[in-house]
Amino acid sequence: MSTTADTRTDPGGDPPADTGEAAGLAGAGALARLFAPIRAHLAACAVLSALSAAAGLVPYIAVAEIARAVLAAPGEAHTAVWTWVAVGAAGAGLRLLLLVQSSRVGHYADAKILHELRVRIVRHLGALPLGWFRASGSGRVKRAMTGDLEEMHEVIAHALGQLTGAVTVIAVGAAYLLLVDVPMALTALGVLALTGVFYHVSMRSMTAHMERLAAAETRISAASVEYADGIQVVKAFGTGGRLLRRFDDAVDEHTRAFAAWVAEVRYSSAASRLLGSEMAVLAAVTAAGTAFVAQGALAAADLVAFLVVAVGLPNSILPAVTASQGVRKGRMGAVGIERLLSHPRLPEPEHPCSPAGHGVEFDRVSFSYDGAVNAVEDVSLVCPPGTVTAIVGPSGAGKTTLAALLPRFHDVTGGAIRVGGADVRSIPSEALLASMSLVFQDVALLRDSVAENIRIGRPDASDEEVRRAAVAAHVHDVVERLPDGYATVLDANGGGLSGGERQRLTIARAILSGAPIVVLDEATASLDPDSEAAVQDALAALAAGKTVIVIAHRLHTIAGADQILVLEDGRPVERGRHEDLLANGGVYARMWAAQEGVLS
Numbered sequence: 178m179s180t181t182a183d184t185r186t187d188p189g190g191d192p193p194a195d196t197g198e199a200a201g202l203a204g205a206g207a208l209a210r211l212f213a214p215i216r217a218h219l220a221a222c223a224v225l226s227a228l229s230a231a232a233g234l235v236p237y238i239a240v241a242e243i244a245r246a247v248l249a250a251p252g253e254a255h256t257a258v259w260t261w262v263a264v265g266a267a268g269a270g271l272r273l274l275l276l277v278q279s280s281r282v283g284h285y286a287d288a289k290i291l292h293e294l295r296v297r298i299v300r301h302l303g304a305l306p307l308g309w310f311r312a313s314g315s316g317r318v319k320r321a322m323t324g325d326l327e328e329m330h331e332v333i334a335h336a337l338g339q340l341t342g343a344v345t346v347i348a349v350g351a352a353y354l355l356l357v358d359v360p361m362a363l364t365a366l367g368v369l370a371l372t373g374v375f376y377h378v379s380m381r382s383m384t385a386h387m388e389r390l391a392a393a394e395t396r397i398s399a400a401s402v403e404y405a406d407g408i409q410v411v412k413a414f415g416t417g418g419r420l421l422r423r424f425d426d427a428v429d430e431h432t433r434a435f436a437a438w439v440a441e442v443r444y445s446s447a448a449s450r451l452l453g454s455e456m457a458v459l460a461a462v463t464a465a466g467t468a469f470v471a472q473g474a475l476a477a478a479d480l481v482a483f484l485v486v487a488v489g490l491p492n493s494i495l496p497a498v499t500a501s502q503g504v505r506k507g508r509m510g511a512v513g514i515e516r517l518l519s520h521p522r523l524p525e526p527e528h529p530c531s532p533a534g535h536g537v538e539f540d541r542v543s544f545s546y547d548g549a550v551n552a553v554e555d556v557s558l559v560c561p562p563g564t565v566t567a568i569v570g571p572s573g574a575g576k577t578t579l580a581a582l583l584p585r586f587h588d589v590t591g592g593a594i595r596v597g598g599a600d601v602r603s604i605p606s607e608a609l610l611a612s613m614s615l616v617f618q619d620v621a622l623l624r625d626s627v628a629e630n631i632r633i634g635r636p637d638a639s640d641e642e643v644r645r646a647a648v649a650a651h652v653h654d655v656v657e658r659l660p661d662g663y664a665t666v667l668d669a670n671g672g673g674l675s676g677g678e679r680q681r682l683t684i685a686r687a688i689l690s691g692a693p694i695v696v697l698d699e700a701t702a703s704l705d706p707d708s709e710a711a712v713q714d715a716l717a718a719l720a721a722g723k724t725v726i727v728i729a730h731r732l733h734t735i736a737g738a739d740q741i742l743v744l745e746d747g748r749p750v751e752r753g754r755h756e757d758l759l760a761n762g763g764v765y766a767r768m769w770a771a772q773e774g775v776l777s
């Protein structure tokens with residue numbers, strides 16, 4: 178079946194990404210909803226961080242106060258000095274204690290919510306229509322399970338504490354400085370406020386830019402997976418052509434997105450960094466301070482408080498900036514996760530029906546991916562039990578789509594499909610999938626032993642039943658030759674097995690399951706003649722007595738089918754047995770002549 182789905186539309190797919198302020202608000206809402214179960218922990222973590230930050234400022238204030246006391250009356254005995262020493266030391270100790278506690282609460286909340294979200298995502302993935310996976314590709318799942326969750330982790334475990342801490346330091350520091358001297362405090366805080374203004378300007382459009390970058394990253398990730406999957410083609414033809422172009426386009430888009438962002442914020446960002454530095458505050462405090470002292474408007478001793486405390490305040494700006502970026506990213510991660518979680522599950526029937534038998538009927542079936550063009554249109558077909566129906570037609574004719582509607586990869590947009598007289602939408606999806614074996618080209622083998630790979634068909638099957646299925650699928654001898662026989666662990670690519678052998682393994686799986694309906698997508702790639710014959714024999718064993726629907730690419734393999742449906746542009750154009758269709762001299766006869774021409 179076709180798997181180049183990421184350029185295609187997912188029916189009812191993810192809504193387009195919001196941008197700018199709207200996205201920021203949506204993100205904040207999403208974050209609040211996802212974090213609801215740990216709200217109390219987060220509040221505790223924020224309070225502890227704030228207290229810890231305030232306590233951390235105490236030693237500096239103590240130093241400033243000692244200096245003020247000593248400089249104000251040099252040579253006198255200062256008992257208050259020792260009190261400030263004690264207060265400063267207590268502040269430092271308390272800071273450490275509170276920091277450990279806030280980190281402990283934050284990491285507990287982090288572990289709890291990430292576990293809950295992972296479970297929710299995995300459960301939800303299990304209930305999504307299978308067509309979603311084809312259309313969205315593994316890039317989307319990977320991004321949610323790693324990138325988006327990692328961003329949530331950043332918020333809970335780091336950003337929240339850093340942000341509350343930094344804001345508290347600035348607030349407590351500002352309050353202290355205002356108590357010491359208002360005009361000087363306003364001078365120092367003015368520099369910080371200006372930093373804030375430039376920072377705000379440079380960050381205004383960050384959400385929109387980050388959305389664009391994240392979208393480009395998702396495309397790069399999907400394109401690289403696709404490129405790696407198609408590496409054989411890439412090597413064989415010297416260039417990946419389409420695959421490489423898609424990767425290049427994604428990388429170019431990423432570069433363009435980044436360049437646009439940099440161009441927009443370069444001045445405001447540089448200004449905020451310059452003003453938010455210790456040097457800028459030191460320069461402002463020294464210039465204004467010495468002028469005030471010269472005018473007699475400020476006691477020289479009080480200037481020390483500004484040199485000790487105000488100059489340290491910019492140090493909180495960078496963590497606050499980084500943390501607020503972390504929160505912004507977290508919001509986007511939350512939006513991504515909510516989008517995934519809100520993707521409609523496959524609707525389950527309210528009044529479930531059980532099929533009576535396993536005949537399949539397509540009744541005036543239509544389906545459109547995008548709501549505009551029908552990929553399948555008005556197809557009616559009856560497939561009685563014990564018969565083989567082949568679907569043929571040129572590439573893009575709708576064969577894969579039609580077959581995928583039967584196991585409800587997507588739901589029909591017109592007409593109905595029935596199994597044993599019951600509409601597939603009225604059969605619980607687990608029962609529906611259990612009633613059929615799907616043997617596709619993109620052979621899915623798990624990183625597990627050969628025996629377990631076959632046993633997926635029926636988890637309670639005995640070793641002997643697994644062996645019998647392998648014998649029937651003409652793959653037993655191959656397995657026996659593997660280093661550990663049935664215990665040999667395969668990698669995801671089915672390591673060491675040829676294409677035909679891997680396909681026979683999945684056929685053994687299907688034979689073991691004993692499902693009465695078989696949907697199979699015949700391999701497009703030619704196998705060597707021995708393999709081909711073995712696969713054909715295996716399929717014959719699988720098909721015996723079942724309702725079989727084959728998507729056929731090579732016509733000679735289905736010349737014996739009970740009926741052949743020819744599709745063109747999603748519409749049925751011919752139907753009948755091989756001989757009748759040849760005699761008709763229509764599309765099928767032309768396809769046959771073309772393939773025979775290639776074969777001879």
Ligand code: ADP
Pocket residue numbers: 179182185186187311312546547552570571572573574575576577578579
């Ligand atoms: P075939 O199997 O006969 O080659 P398909 O069923 O794969 O044909 O495709 C039928 C039509 O539907 C084609 O025009 C194809 O581009 C389109 N199509 C297939 N899958 C998707 C998808 N996920 N999203 C949008 N269009 C799709």
